[in-house]
Amino acid sequence: MLTKETVVVEDTCHTWEDVVFKAGELLKNTGAIEESYITAMVESIEKNGPYMVIAPGIALLHARPEDGVNEACMSLYVLKNGVSFGHKDKDPVTLAFAFGAVDAQSHLQALQQLMELFNDEVRLTKLKNSENVEEALVLLNDL
Known part of the structure; x- marks a missing residue:
């Protein structure tokens, strides 16, 4: 799901x-x-706080399928200096994944691959330190 058009x-x-x-x-x-x-x-973050910050430096941005998802999708923003989402333990966010699902089942494989990434500290650190999109995609495509 992550391509040159959806990774920055x-x-x-x-x-x-x-x-x-x-x-x-x-x-x-x-x-x-x-x-x-x-x-x-x-609006979800404004209402519920920074719950989308799921691990130190990682946000998993999402909303409900009925909020405007046309197809299962994912993007990644690698933030070189990080951004505060207001989470006292897990800020600053340096990897912001946004995803959309059309139903409860369609995104499970993508989330499973993300969990593999999140459990690979070496690859995760390299991704956070990526200098460009091409470097990030090489690390992501090895999943």
């Missing part, structure tokens, strides 16, 4: 809202989600 390595985000918007835009640009899905991700 840079430091142009300064707030968690920027991160959510830009990671969502990658998916919107492929036609996989609607603008309403990005809005729903932001």
